[in-house]
Amino acid sequence: MYNEDVFRRKNEVGGSIEVICGSMFSGKTEELIRRVKRARIAKVEVEIFSPAADIRYDKQAVVSHNANSIPSKSVSKAADILQLADHVQVIGIDEAQFFDDELPQVAQTLANKGVRIIIAGLDMDFKGRPFGTMPQLMAMADAVTKLHAVCMKCGGQAMYSYRLVPNESQILLGEKETYEARCRECYNLDGEI
Template structure:
C-alpha cells in the first residue's frame, strides 16, 4: 500500500490495524510494512508507549528480534506534534495508549497520513483490550494474525497467562504468556 494522490493532488490517508494474540507476529508485520514504506522513500515516523520496555527502551523489537528505531511517548496527543510532514506513522502496542489514540489516528489519516497500528485485541481474560476496539472500528484495513496453540497445534487467538495475577497489564514473554486456541484456553478455566 502507498499514499496515492487523488484527482486534486491531495494525499489520502487511512488506518491499518494489525491485531491478534501474543506471539502472532503483530510487531513483525508492523516492522515489515514500515521497512517497505522506507524502501518506497516515504517519510516514516514510528512510536511506541513508554510503558513498553520489554526488549528495549527505544526500539520496537519483535519476538524474532527484528527491530526498528521508534520514539517512546506517554500520551497519544504527542503523535500530532511529532508526526508533522510524514507519509507513514507506525504505532506498536496500541492497547497501552490512552483513550484518545483512536481519535488521534483518525486525525492523522484525515491529514493524509497512512497510519499503521499494531496491538493486542484481547487481554489475558479474553476481553477487548484497551482502545483496540475503537481503533478497529475506525480502521480502513484490518489484519488479524494468529499464533499456534502450544497445547494442540491449532491456530491460537488467545493470550493465556500462566502466572496468577489479576492485573490487566502485566508485561511478559514466554515465561508469563503462551498462545492458546479457544478450546485449550477454556480447558484451563481461563474463560468463565
C-alpha cells in the same frame, strides 16, 4: 454525481488507518516492521511510536519476539504523536492497547491529513476481553489484519493470550515465561471465557 474537486481531494489526501491485531506471539510487531520497511524502501518519510510503559526490550526501538527491530520514539501519551509526526507520510504505532483513550482521535486526525497509520496491538486481554482502544481502532480502520499464533498446547490456530502466572492486573508485561498462545479449546480448558 461526479465531482472533480472531491475526486482530486480524495486522491491527494490518501490517508488511512490499518490495524494489525491478534494474540501474543502472532507476529503483529513483525508485520508492522515489515510494512514500515516497505514504506522506507519506497523513500517515504516514516516514524514509529511505542508506549513509554512498554519497557520490555528497548526504549528506542520496536522489537519483535523474533528479535527484529526498527528505531522508534517512546511516547507517554497518544497526543504526543501529533507533535512529533507532522512531517511524515507513514506512522507505525506498536502495542496500541497500552495507549490512552486519545489514540483513536489521534489516528483519525492524522489519517484525515493524508497520513497512512499502521497500528499493531492485542485485540484481547488475557481474559479474552476487548483490550484498550483496540475495538475503536478496528471499527474505524480502513483495513484490519487479524493474525493468529500457534497454540502451545495442541499446535492449532491460537487467538488467545493465556497468562501462566497468577496476577489479575489487566496489564502485565511479559514474554514466554508469562504468556502462551492458545486456541479456543485449549484456552477454555484453563481459561475464563
